[in-house]
Amino acid sequence: MRQDPNACCPLHAVPLREGCVIISFGTYSFGDAFIQAQRHFFPKAGFFAWQSYAMQAENKIVCPVQYCSACRRAQLLWEKENSSVTWLPPTLEDAERTIHDHFGIERSVHSVPAEIHDLLRANKLLAAVKLLQQANPGVEIPRLRSHLRYLGYSAELEQALQAIRTSGPHLAYADER
Numbered sequence: 287m288r289q290d291p292n293a294c295c296p297l298h299a300v301p302l303r304e305g306c307v308i309i310s311f312g313t314y315s316f317g318d319a320f321i322q323a324q325r326h327f328f329p330k331a332g333f334f335a336w337q338s339y340a341m342q343a344e345n346k347i348v349c350p351v352q353y354c355s356a357c358r359r360a361q362l363l364w365e366k367e368n369s370s371v372t373w374l375p376p377t378l379e380d381a382e383r384t385i386h387d388h389f390g391i392e393r394s395v396h397s398v399p400a401e402i403h404d405l406l407r408a409n410k411l412l413a414a415v416k417l418l419q420q421a422n423p424g425v426e427i428p429r430l431r432s433h434l435r436y437l438g439y440s441a442e443l444e445q446a447l448q449a450i451r452t453s454g455p456h457l458a459y460a461d462e463r
């Protein structure tokens with residue numbers, strides 16, 4: 287997404303800030319009331335971004351957005367006044383869970399011995415599966431394999447978590463107080 291450093295909110299006439307959000311997948315129906323409110327009260331809240339084809343190819347889960355803090359406050363207020371939770375930004379906890387899920391965490395795998403990472407780096411996948419199986423008796427092999435793939439994404443995972451923690455939409459909740 288191209289960022290314009292001089293972009294301003296058309297409603298509040300303040301410079302837009304840079305942040306990042308979790309990319310939403312699939313199609314959503316906002317409903318007329320929300321669309322009207324968005325147009326009039328918070329056009330640049332920027333709590334969400336939808337997947338483009340470019341993102342699909344890159345296995346991306348977070349993307350940069352430009353937003354207006356006044357719009358974000360207005361949207362939080364609107365949600366509260368309308369007893370709506372549908373378009374509230376995710377909490378940090380929810381966002382982190384979504385990121386882990388995106389990279390394929392297997393929640394049946396509870397224990398990951400430290401040596402697993404060395405085996406993965408050395409590309410000794412069979413040994414890694416065996417070790418993971420010993421540490422998680424009863425978990426099926428396909429789940430163990432899939433969790434190893436998840437562990438293989440550790441750099442991308444850490445990057446996505448870091449981006450969200452420092453500039454994610456949950457910060458609007460702190461702004462509100």
Ligand SMILES: [Zn+2]
Pocket residue numbers: 295296297298299328329330354355356357358
């Ligand atoms: Zn605004």
